[in-house]
Amino acid sequence: MEYEPVIGLEVHVQLETRTKVFCGCLTDFGAEPNTQVCPVCLGFPGSLPVLNKTALEYSIKVGLALNCAIQGFTKFDRKHYYYPDLPKNIQISQYDLPIAKDGYLDIGVNGQTKRIGIRRAHLEEDAGKLIHRGNASLVDYNRTGQPLLEIVSEPDISAPEEAYEYLTDLKSVVEYLDVSDCDMEKGSLRCDANISVRPRGTKELGTKSEIKNLNSFKAVRDALQYEINRHLELKAAGEQIVQETRLWDEKETKTLSMRSKEEAKDYRYFPEPDLPPFTIDKSRIGEIRKTIPELPKEKMRRFMKDYGLTLYDARLLVISKNTSLYAEERLKAFPSKDKKPVANWLIGPMAQEANSRNKELADIPVSPAALNEIIGLVESGQISNLAAKTVLTEMIDSGKNAGTIVREKNLVQISDESALATEMEAVIKENPKVVGDFKAGKENSIMFLVGQVMKRTKGKANPKIVRDMLKRRLTDA
Amino acid sequence: MALSKETVRYVADLSRIELRPEELEELSRQLEAILEFIDQLDKADIAGVEPTSHVAGLANVMRDDVPVSSLPVEKTLANAPHKEGGYFVVPKVIE
Structure with a gap:
């Protein structure tokens, strides 16, 4: 029998507010342990949480950018679980009335557009950080109470590669909104994956496993592929698939079963009595909608139209907000109508320079005029393409202009x-x-x-x- | 409502509480009484009543995204039985 994978993703995005979601503690990354905590985020008796207005607005902004319906009435709920990263033994989250629901994100799959449903996006508080050492765990509650937006997709994803595309595009959209730095290494963006398989063409969902500990988009892709194979092998052997949470082991490149067996009902959600509900009126939603900038997909289409770029080039150049601004400045400044050379330089040699320096393209100090100069030297035959790359490297290292570098390094092309x-x-x-x-x-x-x-x-x-x-x-x- | 000892043990387990046999007996009895009391709510006529999410009648209480001072770390850790270098120290827990 032929099977197809069914994948849904839960993405947690840390919203970049100055202070926590329910108290005035700072959210600075890398602070000394337990220096950004107070009675509210530590859950001391008698303390009262109060919602951070900006966190709510950011959540609405993301919801709108993901084509969601924003709830006119929303509230928070308590989720119960006992683990040392949660000082209150409850997490303030949202259960039945998430801020945003029923949206979608269009992704590119083999040159086609595929629509991935967004089931919901809800606001909750982050947990603390544990450092395991010997027989003890060290607990730092600085992260406790930082605003976290959980974005849950519909199980519309049918391949690990699609999951990778979805995450790349989702990250791109959120980053454009200036509400999160989406840095996976810092944990500002985290992902859990749900996966099951079913006979191709059928509707009913198979038994799923949830994969945690996915620290990169590549890990998501690899772990999903591993799980699909594992499910198919169990099916082939006629064995039962158990619903469980599994951890991705990056080193061993395999998933391992977690012992914990808590189920949704064990979280015993109930309305958070410390927080009154919230009404979000249409005019406020309208105001927030106005703050949404041109998003990656629209920008990509405009780059293709305005600068004659290919889909491939345009897609790479809009991947992050900074990259797109940097690229557009240079595309605009190029004197010729044919912008292909600029796109080639940005995607080729300049991206390589950025990579080898562990930087972003937008951090490469080559002004639009300087790039035009290099391209001009190549097009007029004065230097070879190879020499032009040397000029670029030298320009970034020394800040000298192209003409000087060509003279000093004797790079003039020999055409005689x-x-x-x-x-x-x-x-x-x-x-x-x-x-x-x-x-x-x-x-x-x-x-x-x-x-x-x-x-x-x-x-x-x-x-x-x-x-x-x-x-x-x-x-x- | 009858409450089985299994249920009480299960809830205790979720809450990471270990119960001695006599505690299990006593708590089961107490919890059962509490649930019976609450069961009176089933008799109320709630047709056409919206679910209540908050009892104070407030809405939209928010704060601006402005920092206030956090606790000094000595104070935060003052009651911790075990601490080290600014961290709370707990027995190792890995799920």
Whole structure:
């Protein structure tokens, strides 16, 4: 029988408010342990939580950006569980009336658009952090009470790759809204995955497992693939799948069963008596809607229309807000109507520089004018593409302008045939086999010879000229 | 409403409380009395009554996103039986 995976994702986004969701403690990352806590977030008797207005507004903003309906009436509930990261033994969350529900996110799957439903987005308080050491656990409650928006998808995702796309696009949208830094390493974005399999074409859901401890989008993809295989193997062997929570072990690349067997009913939700309910009126929603900027999908379409970019290029350039602003500044400043060279530079050499420096593209200090200068030097044939990359690296390191770097490093491209003849002859002599291949009809082997001449001239030879020279020389002889 | 000892034990387990046999007896009896008292609510006519989510009749009580001082760490940890370097220390718990 052929099976299909059914996947739903729960994403927790830490909202970037200055203070916690129900008290005035700071939310600064990396503070000394237990220095950002107070009677409210520690749950001391007699203390009263009061909702942070900004946290509610951010939640509404995300809900709107995800095409959700915003509830006119919303409230908070207590979720009970006993674990040292939760000083109150209850978590203030939302049960039956989440702030936002019934939305969707369109993602790209193999060039097609697929709509993934968003079941709900609700606001809750974060738990503390545990550091396990020997026989003890150290507890830091600084994170306790930070606002967390849980975004729950419908089980509309049918492949690990789709889950990866969904997360990438969701992160992108939330980041554009300036409500979270979405940094997985800092834990500002976390993901749990629900997965089951069912015979292809049927409607009924199979028994699911929930995977936790997913620290990157790649981990989500790998863990889902592992779980799908595990489910299929159990099915093939005629064994039962048990509903359970499993932990992803990144090192061993497998999931492990967790002992805890708490079920939804064990959380014993009831309305939070310390917080009155909230009404959200239409005019307030309208005001918040106005603060939503151009979102990645719209921006992508505009980049394609305004700058003639391909879908592929546009998609890469709108991936984060900073990247898109950086890219657009440079696309705009490029004097020619054909913007392809700028896109190529941004996605190619400049992205590589950013990567190798562990930085974001937007942190690469190359001004629009400086980029135009480099592209201009290449297009006029004054420097080779290879030399241009050297110029770029040097420009980032020293801050010098392209003209100076070309002069100082003697990078001017050699297009003069007589100046290249000696190197070419040497390469032909050194590589009789490749020369033979070419003569025997393997046309591509000429590129190896071009590369050798480039190497001997430290990248200064004009590869187009070298290629023409070689072709003439080897065809004539 | 009859309350089985299994249920009481289960709830105690969820709350990470260990009960001695005599405590289980006593608490089962007490809880049963409490539940019986609450069962009176079943007799109330609630047709057409919206579920109550809060009893004070308040709504939309919020604060601005403005910091106030947190507790000094010595005070936070003052009652902790075990502490170290600003952390609370608890027996190792891994689910």
